Amino acid sequence: MRPSSWLPAVLGAALVAATPTPTIQKRWPTAFASVADGGFSLNGSKFSFIGTNAYWLPYLNSDEDIVNTLTNMSAAGIKVVRTWAFNDVTSVPTAGSWLQLIQNGTTTINDGPNGLQRLDRLVELAEQHGIYVLLSLTNNWNPVATPSSTPARRDDTASSATPLPRNFLSNDYGGMDAYVREFGTSKTHDEFYTDPTIRTFFEKYVQAVVSRFANNPFVFAWELANDPRCNSTIPTSPTCTTQTITQWHADLSKFIRSIDPNHLVSSGDHGFLCPTCTKLFPLTPKAAPSAAAGGASTRRRSRAAVMTKARLIKKIAEDRRAAPRAADAPTVKIRGAWKAPAKAKRQENGGPGSAFDGSSGVDSQDILNAPDIGFGSFQLLPDQNNYDTNPNDAIVPPSANFGATVQQGINWIQTQAASAQAVGKPLVLTAFGLVTQANEVVFVPFNASTPVNPGAGVSTRKRQTPGELGTGVTDDQRDDAYTAWLNAGIQAGLQGMTQYQWSSVGLTPSDGTFVQSPNAQQQTAGGGTLPQSPNDGYGTLGQAQNAEQGVLQDASQNITSFLLQ
Numbered sequence: 001m002r003p004s005s006w007l008p009a010v011l012g013a014a015l016v017a018a019t020p021t022p023t024i025q026k027r028w029p030t031a032f033a034s035v036a037d038g039g040f041s042l043n044g045s046k047f048s049f050i051g052t053n054a055y056w057l058p059y060l061n062s063d064e065d066i067v068n069t070l071t072n073m074s075a076a077g078i079k080v081v082r083t084w085a086f087n088d089v090t091s092v093p094t095a096g097s098w099l100q101l102i103q104n105g106t107t108t109i110n111d112g113p114n115g116l117q118r119l120d121r122l123v124e125l126a127e128q129h130g131i132y133v134l135l136s137l138t139n140n141w142n143p144v145a146t147p148s149s150t151p152a153r154r155d156d157t158a159s160s161a162t163p164l165p166r167n168f169l170s171n172d173y174g175g176m177d178a179y180v181r182e183f184g185t186s187k188t189h190d191e192f193y194t195d196p197t198i199r200t201f202f203e204k205y206v207q208a209v210v211s212r213f214a215n216n217p218f219v220f221a222w223e224l225a226n227d228p229r230c231n232s233t234i235p236t237s238p239t240c241t242t243q244t245i246t247q248w249h250a251d252l253s254k255f256i257r258s259i260d261p262n263h264l265v266s267s268g269d270h271g272f273l274c275p276t277c278t279k280l281f282p283l284t285p286k287a288a289p290s291a292a293a294g295g296a297s298t299r300r301r302s303r304a305a306v307m308t309k310a311r312l313i314k315k316i317a318e319d320r321r322a323a324p325r326a327a328d329a330p331t332v333k334i335r336g337a338w339k340a341p342a343k344a345k346r347q348e349n350g351g352p353g354s355a356f357d358g359s360s361g362v363d364s365q366d367i368l369n370a371p372d373i374g375f376g377s378f379q380l381l382p383d384q385n386n387y388d389t390n391p392n393d394a395i396v397p398p399s400a401n402f403g404a405t406v407q408q409g410i411n412w413i414q415t416q417a418a419s420a421q422a423v424g425k426p427l428v429l430t431a432f433g434l435v436t437q438a439n440e441v442v443f444v445p446f447n448a449s450t451p452v453n454p455g456a457g458v459s460t461r462k463r464q465t466p467g468e469l470g471t472g473v474t475d476d477q478r479d480d481a482y483t484a485w486l487n488a489g490i491q492a493g494l495q496g497m498t499q500y501q502w503s504s505v506g507l508t509p510s511d512g513t514f515v516q517s518p519n520a521q522q523q524t525a526g527g528g529t530l531p532q533s534p535n536d537g538y539g540t541l542g543q544a545q546n547a548e549q550g551v552l553q554d555a556s557q558n559i560t561s562f563l564l565q
């Protein structure tokens with residue numbers, strides 16, 4: 001077991017008690033985030049949270065920068081920070097941190113000062129700020145820079161020929177495809193989930209990280225992966241289905257719970273649903289909390305009815321019929337003008353749309369019902385995914401159809417809440433964000449390695465016509481959308497919502513990190529000349545950041561008072 005500063009507090013509390021042994025046993029599990037009454041319990045109290053994403057936070061070289069960042073997060077009411085507990089490299093960088101080397105047919109885990117000790121430090125500093133850390137163990141997305149920019153991986157020095165420094169992007173920390181490139185036989189993305197060699201190497205990594213923090217209650221939970229799916233940058237095989245992905249979750253969550261029974265395990269998936277897919281873990285009537293079973297009477301939950309397969313199909317049909325009206329009658333007051341929704345083609349006989357048809361290989365309800373998955377996860381990033389039920393998946397920039405974008409987000413949140421309620425487990429929105437006008441030029445979608453360059457024919461961005469400028473939303477629109485979504489989530493009974501993404505400014509330039517002059521300055525928007533944290537399209541600084549943090553702070557108060565009602 002690792003020494004940790006929380007230990008004396010817990011033991012100290014136990015030692016003053018009259019009967020130390022039973023007290024330790026009773027108190028011990030309550031220090032960790034756990035599930036009670038359909039919500040979270042943490043340190044003996046009910047717990048719901050507003051959080052943020054900062055995948056880069058452990059990989060700052062300066063502890064002072066981490067402290068300043070956590071201080072600002074805490075001031076904005078942030079209780080949980082979601083970050084990457086992986087940082088794979090294919091050759092050892094000359095400077096900066098890395099956690100695992102994947103090379104020559106094997107892996108080497110770095111537990112040195114520029115390795116796992118950086119994670120130790122983050123968790124320690126987070127504890128000092130009363131913030132919990134949600135640790136993700138790998139990433140679905142890891143596109144390497146195009147062959148024309150050499151070296152293929154990003155460099156760790158400012159003189160890199162590649163446009164962004166190493167670790168600047170969320171998808172530049174290695175991940176599933178890094179394992180597949182090294183160990184795969186057919187080199188398809190889904191080998192990550194099925195190939196025995198790859199699974200052994202991934203489990204070795206998971207074992208090293210998970211066992212390190214098994215006794216630390218300031219790790220909020222383990223997240224298996226960011227956005228796991230069948231498809232990624234490298235193609236998947238035709239045999240990859242929702243059952244492939246669900247089985248992997250069931251196996252890996254069981255593995256983690258065998259090493260670390262203290263922490264909850266979640267997926268990190270995008271929340272795609274598939275009411276018509278074959279289930280590995282079918283819902284049983286007793287899994288759905290009813291008033292009779294005490295579910296609804298002990299906790300105020302989603303107002304939406306419990307989502308059965310039949311109800312979900314019905315809701316999809318209803319949403320589709322309502323879609324053209326959505327922008328005309330938004331449920332919240334929204335600043336700024338928006339155009340009436342582009343005439344969405346109604347497809348009476350089409351499929352349910354990519355968020356509901358299993359085409360990504362994700363059936364989040366089946367994943368959530370796996371026995372060792374403790375709570376649900378989903379994301380809301382309308383610049384990159386469609387959440388409507390229109391099978392045409394009309395690609396419309398959020399700014400051109402703002403009211404509909406907000407309403408679709410609300411629908412998505414309510415549908416997710418109902419789905420999780422049917423399973424009877426808590427639910428967290430692990431990432432939500434909109435690309436603003438200020439961020440258009442720096443926006444890098446998860447499946448890309450360079451910013452979308454309007455006019456350059458990059459077609460990886462969903463909902464934006466390539467080359468079209470002025471498609472981001474205004475800062476005010478972003479704040480309105482976030483307010484509407486946060487409110488909808490709180491009302492629907494979500495247990496956590498983490499904004500994407502946090503920004504820090506005035507960081508210490510250091511070789512081997514993303515905080516480099518001039519790269520960090522050139523690649524971030526929103527003003528300021530001081531070195532900034534990575535911004536892949538959702539960061540804010542200056543006045544915009546103050547306004548955004550105000551929204552998060554309000555929501556943090558609201559979610560806490562909702563919890564105590």
Ligand SMILES: *[C@@H]1O[C@H](CO)[C@@H](O)[C@H](O)[C@H]1NC(C)=O
Pocket residue numbers: 101103104108
């Ligand atoms: C991989 O092979 C190269 C070339 O032989 C060698 O320099 C390097 O140290 C090896 N790496 C590992 C982790 O064995």
Ligand SMILES: *[C@@H]1O[C@H](CO)[C@@H](O)[C@H](O)[C@H]1NC(C)=O
Pocket residue numbers: 006009031032042043217218
């Ligand atoms: C639990 O509460 C005690 C007393 O307030 C505190 O010292 C400790 O840090 C808390 N632990 C966690 C995991 O929040």
Ligand SMILES: *[C@@H]1O[C@H](CO)[C@@H](O)[C@H](O)[C@H]1NC(C)=O
Pocket residue numbers: 143231232233234447460
């Ligand atoms: C990701 O981008 C690559 C090209 O870089 C493309 O071949 C692949 O289909 C894309 N994957 C998804 C899921 O969009």
Ligand SMILES: *[C@@H]1O[C@H](CO)[C@@H](O)[C@H](O)[C@H]1NC(C)=O
Pocket residue numbers: 230231235236237238
């Ligand atoms: C996902 O992969 C399948 C199988 O290779 C392919 O048919 C499909 O077009 C891919 N979807 C996306 C969004 O890339």
Ligand SMILES: *[C@@H]1O[C@H](CO)[C@@H](O)[C@H](O)[C@H]1NC(C)=O
Pocket residue numbers: 065068069072503504505506507
């Ligand atoms: C924290 O917030 C203050 C006040 O807005 C700001 O001056 C400072 O640069 C911020 N620190 C970081 C690391 O972002």
Ligand SMILES: *[C@@H]1O[C@H](CO)[C@@H](O)[C@H](O)[C@H]1NC(C)=O
Pocket residue numbers: 482483486487490551552554555558
């Ligand atoms: C917080 O609650 C107030 C009062 O109900 C509401 O006006 C506001 O929009 C809420 N803000 C957020 C971000 O949830």
